[in-house]
Amino acid sequence: MTVTKTQLADAYSAALTEEFGKEWDCQFSRKDAAIAEMKRKAPETVSACFELIENEMFEGPWVMGETYSLCDPYLYTLTRWVKGGMVDVTKLPKIFAHLERMEARHAVKTVLDSQFG
DSSP states (O other): OOOOHHHHHHHHHHHHHHHHHHHHTOOSOOOHHHHHHHHHHHHHHHHHHHHHIIIIIOOSSBTTBSSOOTHHHHHHHHHHHHBTTTBOGGGOHHHHHHHHHHHTSHHHHHHHHHHHO
16 A cells, blocks of 8 residues: 555554644534544554554654754654554654654753753
8 A cells, every 4th residue: 555645644644633633622523433433543553653654664774864944843743743642653763763852952952951951
């Protein structure tokens, strides 16, 4: 199955909507059955998205290859949102190495220290 980057973004957005919908005041559905289904499906969908990035899209050492780009802080943010919850990023070696590489950057350390002490 071939998945486009747009389909990946759509699936990921829908999955994260349930994970963070309480904070974002999600308007997708207020029906209990639909919300329960989203909660059941979200971990599977988000994991599939991360596996696709890991196996087919990530070029390394940065997302787009040798050069750091806007994609890197974006993937880093998404990875921080799901690590330890929906996705075990330690099982995705490229993404996990990217997470560590990002957290080794002085700018990232500075922001994390200012936000989280």
